[in-house]
Amino acid sequence: MKLLGLDLLTLAIPLVSPFETSFGSQSSRHVILIRAETSVGIGWGECVAMSSPVYSSEFNAAAELVIADHFAHPLFAAENLSGGTVGHVLEPFKGHRMAKAAVELAVLDAELRAAQMSLGTYLGATKDRVPAGVSVGIMPSIPELLAAVGGYLEQGYLRIKLKIKPGWDIEPVRAVREAFGDEVLLQVDANTAYSLRDAGHLARLDEFGLLLMEQPLQDEDLTEHAKLAARLTTPICLDESIESAKDASDAIALGATSVVNIKAGRVGGYLEARRVHDICRAAGVPVWCGGMLETGLGRAANVALAALPGFTLPGDTSASARFYHQDITAPFVLEDGHLRVPTGPGLGVEVDEDAVASFLVSRRRIDPTNAPGPVIA
Numbered sequence: 001m002k003l004l005g006l007d008l009l010t011l012a013i014p015l016v017s018p019f020e021t022s023f024g025s026q027s028s029r030h031v032i033l034i035r036a037e038t039s040v041g042i043g044w045g046e047c048v049a050m051s052s053p054v055y056s057s058e059f060n061a062a063a064e065l066v067i068a069d070h071f072a073h074p075l076f077a078a079e080n081l082s083g084g085t086v087g088h089v090l091e092p093f094k095g096h097r098m099a100k101a102a103v104e105l106a107v108l109d110a111e112l113r114a115a116q117m118s119l120g121t122y123l124g125a126t127k128d129r130v131p132a133g134v135s136v137g138i139m140p141s142i143p144e145l146l147a148a149v150g151g152y153l154e155q156g157y158l159r160i161k162l163k164i165k166p167g168w169d170i171e172p173v174r175a176v177r178e179a180f181g182d183e184v185l186l187q188v189d190a191n192t193a194y195s196l197r198d199a200g201h202l203a204r205l206d207e208f209g210l211l212l213m214e215q216p217l218q219d220e221d222l223t224e225h226a227k228l229a230a231r232l233t234t235p236i237c238l239d240e241s242i243e244s245a246k247d248a249s250d251a252i253a254l255g256a257t258s259v260v261n262i263k264a265g266r267v268g269g270y271l272e273a274r275r276v277h278d279i280c281r282a283a284g285v286p287v288w289c290g291g292m293l294e295t296g297l298g299r300a301a302n303v304a305l306a307a308l309p310g311f312t313l314p315g316d317t318s319a320s321a322r323f324y325h326q327d328i329t330a331p332f333v334l335e336d337g338h339l340r341v342p343t344g345p346g347l348g349v350e351v352d353e354d355a356v357a358s359f360l361v362s363r364r365r366i367d368p369t370n371a372p373g374p375v376i377a
């Protein structure tokens with residue numbers, strides 16, 4: 001196919017309640033949607049970058065710039081573009097994986113819609129529904145945390161993930177265990193808030209029988225994660241540290257991780273995400289699908305990915321209502337603690353143009369007439 005145009009739509013969507021992690025609190029999601037116009041039809045993608053570079057170095061303004069000023073020209077110039085070749089066309093550009101993933105998804109969606117194939121089928125999904133976990137932010141108090149967790153369990157979520165940071169770790173985990181019992185599948189996510197000096201403190205979480213501890217140390221700390229893993233019985237699961245299939249392979253070889261959180265945006269796309277899955281599966285390392293507060297578009301793709309056979313743990317694949325009163329597609333709903341894998345062509349969900357219009361902040365059209373040529377100097 002030929003790529004004919006890219007529309008970048010920036011939306012601001014209010015969250016149902018503020019979401020706090022160790023790097024800060026957000027009360028709305030600013031998201032860039034990509035609408036790719038191709039010779040075979042329209043496709044949609046979602047960029048999972050945040051407004052500030054606090055989860056990783058990427059952020060929305062940079063994603064928009066790198067797509068418009070650097071990615072667009074070679075993509076428009078490619079004669080036989082497909083979802084599978086976007087990665088090769090963009091390979092000369094370092095990093096910017098979330099921006100690359102968003103473009104790849106839009107092209108892939110257009111291709112698959114034209115071919116009448118679902119993303120799940122294309123990726124190799126083996127399930128028609130996936131178990132749903134929920135990521136619970138840092139709360140102002142323990143009673144508020146217990147109320148939130150109790151509500152999610154009542155809705156049927158099959159796994160709870162608590163965000164932790166120094167000063168909000170042992171006590172919230174203890175309180176959730178005491179209130180809801182040892183049977184609840186429970187894990188924690190520190191988003192890099194600790195250092196190896198905290199190993200003794202983090203070992204106090206071992207008594208709570210957690211499924212895993214996600215990204216306690218810095219992104220670059222593979223060796224330190226391996227040292228920490230040797231001091232804990234709680235399995236370490238890397239998120240921020242894994243930006244490629246090679247990173248996953250290295251981290252596993254080092255003993256830095258025994259479970260992997262897969263986010264397509266973080267690793268540069270759903271095809272690289274599948275390669276991470278394949279490497280982990282071959283190594284006997286369980287994986288689960290992470291989330292970045294996706295709208296129904298990105299959520300549809302995540303659910304398709306999470307239906308691959310190596311995804312043996314519930315992911316952060318929660319219902320639309322976990323974050324949004326109003327989604328921009330038909331909402332994903334919990335059915336017996338699971339989300340249904342879309343079966344329609346491409347992402348298998350349709351964009352609600354009215355909802356998009358109501359959240360729209362800006363819109364930018366890039367096509368072969370206004371995309372800057374190669375910029376190398």
Ligand code: OSB
Pocket residue numbers: 055134135189191239290291292293294316317318
């Ligand atoms: O570390 O998994 C994370 C949200 C934003 C940035 C990083 C993370 C998260 C979450 C939310 O935990 C996952 C979700 O979308 O439900």
Ligand code: MG
Pocket residue numbers: 189191214215239240261290
């Ligand atoms: Mg995480």
